[in-house]
Amino acid sequence: MGIYALSDLHLYKSIKDKPMDIFGPEWDNHMSKLENGCKILTDEDTLLIPGDISWAMYLKEAYEDLKFINELPGKKIISKGNHDYWWESHKKLKSFIEENNFNTISFLHNNYFPVNDIAVCGNKGYTYNSMGYVENPTESAAHDKLLYEREISRMELSLSMAGKDGFNRKIFQTHFPPFESGRLPSERIQEIFEKYQVEICIYGHLHSGSRKNIFEGKFGCTEYVFVSCEHLDFTPKLIIK
8 A cells, every 4th residue: 555646636627718738738638647647546545635636616616526536546635725715614525525425535624644654644835935936925924924824833733633643654745835935945844844753745836937946855854745746747656655
């Protein structure tokens, strides 16, 4: 059983007017590429998907996209991205997948999920004062800081829950790059990862030319892995065997 990761699926089965060539020609027919790439998975594997799942605006509109994900091999742990406007409270998300028998999907939202001896933790993240990648650049600095602090709290909540339940091994999935300046991990986030001994952090969000800003490799106790779709040729990356 392996743990894989792939972010930024940007599915659009319910939203027909979302051409993906804005991200580059490699996105042509990308849902077929995704389906083919996911054939490497088995039903015993787990796929981590850190955000930007569907272009749908409302949960009911995301039905076809979540159905597509549910029917891929393996179990999926999904967290929120900045384009996931359909995202609701955890209670509503859980009810939706239960009502529709989407039995291979779990939503990571102020919680964690065990995969054998590993805790999968996560948040959406929020890049504050970093390379211009803010969720809404027209907002004030105070508003950006408020959202950033909220995501820091959610990060600690998820990790602390796993720690209290005795998990020593932890993977953290976040949509936004966990950086504050330059291309190295944020000092503040890295302190949290050191505190909870996070083994691996996966992230996405960046496309096209923005991918020049990625950081991959070991920093402190944590291995950082960039898992955006086109970067991985629409094929899940094996994180842990």
